[in-house]
Amino acid sequence: MKKPIRVLIAKPGLDGHDRGAIVVAHALRDAGFEVIYTGIRQTPEQIAATAVQEDVRAVGLSCLSGAHLRLFPRVVEILREKGAGDILVFGGGIVPEEDIPRLKEAGIAAVFGPGTMTAEIIDYLRRSIT
Amino acid sequence: MGLAAAIANGDARAASRLLSWIEDGDRRAAAELKELYRLPAPSSVLGLTGPPGAGKSTIADALVGRYRARGERVGVLAVDPSSPISGGAVLGDRIRMQRHATDGGVFIRSMASRSWPGGLSRAAADAVRVLAAHGCRTVIVETVGTGQGEVDVTRIADTVVLVCTPAAGDKIQAIKAGVLEIADIVALNKDDLPDADVAARSIETAFRMRPPGGWRVPLVRTRARDGEGIGGLASAIERHGRFIAGGGILGRKRLANAAHHLRSIVRERLLEKIAARLPDDREMERRAARLLDGSIDPYSLAEEIIESL
Numbered sequence: 001m002k003k004p005i006r007v008l009i010a011k012p013g014l015d016g017h018d019r020g021a022i023v024v025a026h027a028l029r030d031a032g033f034e035v036i037y038t039g040i041r042q043t044p045e046q047i048a049a050t051a052v053q054e055d056v057r058a059v060g061l062s063c064l065s066g067a068h069l070r071l072f073p074r075v076v077e078i079l080r081e082k083g084a085g086d087i088l089v090f091g092g093g094i095v096p097e098e099d100i101p102r103l104k105e106a107g108i109a110a111v112f113g114p115g116t117m118t119a120e121i122i123d124y125l126r127r128s129i130t
Numbered sequence: 131m132g133l134a135a136a137i138a139n140g141d142a143r144a145a146s147r148l149l150s151w152i153e154d155g156d157r158r159a160a161a162e163l164k165e166l167y168r169l170p171a172p173s174s175v176l177g178l179t180g181p182p183g184a185g186k187s188t189i190a191d192a193l194v195g196r197y198r199a200r201g202e203r204v205g206v207l208a209v210d211p212s213s214p215i216s217g218g219a220v221l222g223d224r225i226r227m228q229r230h231a232t233d234g235g236v237f238i239r240s241m242a243s244r245s246w247p248g249g250l251s252r253a254a255a256d257a258v259r260v261l262a263a264h265g266c267r268t269v270i271v272e273t274v275g276t277g278q279g280e281v282d283v284t285r286i287a288d289t290v291v292l293v294c295t296p297a298a299g300d301k302i303q304a305i306k307a308g309v310l311e312i313a314d315i316v317a318l319n320k321d322d323l324p325d326a327d328v329a330a331r332s333i334e335t336a337f338r339m340r341p342p343g344g345w346r347v348p349l350v351r352t353r354a355r356d357g358e359g360i361g362g363l364a365s366a367i368e369r370h371g372r373f374i375a376g377g378g379i380l381g382r383k384r385l386a387n388a389a390h391h392l393r394s395i396v397r398e399r400l401l402e403k404i405a406a407r408l409p410d411d412r413e414m415e416r417r418a419a420r421l422l423d424g425s426i427d428p429y430s431l432a433e434e435i436i437e438s439l
């Protein structure tokens with residue numbers, strides 16, 4: 001039996017725009033992933049606790065409010081505190097190019113800017129999760 | 131430490147890992163489950179079923195809130211269908227329940243229906259025991275009632291709440307056919323919508339025609355999004371719990387479900403065992419050669435092979 005990869009798609013921050021997150025969630029489903037989607041305005045604490053209960057292999061964070069520099073690293077930090085630092089964290093939304101190095105330093109494995117094709121994200125996940 | 135021991139110690143990550151092993155049909159799950167089944171079952175397993183979007187998750191969220199107010203640990207198992215084409219799924223039930231995400235007394239798990247060999251009920255029954263071992267005395271199981279799902283939920287739940295809405299007015303006819311039989315309680319949610327009274331009357335009528343079994347299925351009207359009617363639903367659930375606990379109904383129900391679960395494990399193991407002994411593709415072809423010249427028919431040949439296993 002084929003074992004689908006479980007991924008959490010979460011929206012930290014106060015913006016209410018979940019179009020992008022939902023497009024990614026559906027694309028992943030169509031590629032055979034099981035996507036847990038939790039809706040808008042999630043705190044890093046909620047996201048990390050959800051990732052643990054759902055035993056996902058990856059967490060995709062989408063933030064359009066500009067608070068990614070604070071919120072994305074915080075998710076990684078809490079996951080590590082929970083002994084779940086092995087869960088891959090990637091991000092997307094409106095993230096300026098110059099912020100990417102700082103995010104990567106903080107443990108965000110990959111950042112996908114606006115205009116990223118969903119196929120790129122799918123490829124990335126298939127390559128990174130074995 | 132094995133997963134079972136870690137779960138009994140309150141390790142959430144261990145619980146979620148074992149849930150994944152169960153979902154994946156991972157061989158390592160059995161050893162852990164052998165230990166977990168020595169721990170008590172939950173005191174109450176509540177099934178929530180009904181058409182897509184009826185408000186099952188919103189109701190689950192509200193009930194979790196009530197149980198938490200009494201200090202009880204609660205588990206939620208939210209099952210959504212897998213895409214038959216890709217095998218993937220979007221599991222969105224948590225959207226309605228995220229206020230409980232950081233509450234250590236609540237464990238929520240989304241499950242895709244996939245296509246388990248033993249059906250939904252085998253994996254879900256095992257998952258319920260993982261939540262019980264994690265300390266959840268009450269476990270809520272949400273399934274979409276589209277066909278297979280409803281039947282399965284009776285195999286794990288002590289009490290089944292059928293959630294429907296006024297909008298489903300024309301569907302009530304369809305509901306009548308199968309789903310009504312499995313309902314212990316009907317929640318008419320979205321009571322704020324027009325035609326709620328009409329829907330309520332038609333549900334009442336449908337249940338009047340039900341043969342008397344000692345339990346009169348109550349209809350509870352709810353507005354889950356506003357938290358209204360949840361108290362009434364919770365007390366109907368408690369009343370049903372008391373009803374089945376008396377008169378040995380709960381015991382008989384759990385025995386029948388345990389037997390069903392046992393049968394699906396035995397069947398699954400037998401199939402695995404037999405599959406391993408079947409001739410491989412090459413050998414099958416070698417034997418099938420006799421079919422082409424007409425010297426034997428496939429049914430007789432199949433019987434020969436089965437005899438030789």
Ligand SMILES: Nc1nc2c(ncn2[C@@H]2O[C@H](COP(=O)(O)OP(=O)(O)OP(=O)(O)O)[C@@H](O)[C@H]2O)c(=O)[nH]1
Nearest residue numbers: 181182183184185186187188226320352353354355
């Ligand atoms: N008008 C109205 N809407 C409600 C009520 N309760 C829930 N809803 C809304 O109905 C929609 C579906 O609610 P859910 O709780 O997700 O329904 P569900 O049955 O779990 O849905 P699926 O799991 O997708 O089958 C949401 O937008 C809710 O806010 C209610 O009492 N009245």
Ligand SMILES: [Mg+2]
Nearest residue numbers: 186187222223
């Ligand atoms: Mg739901």
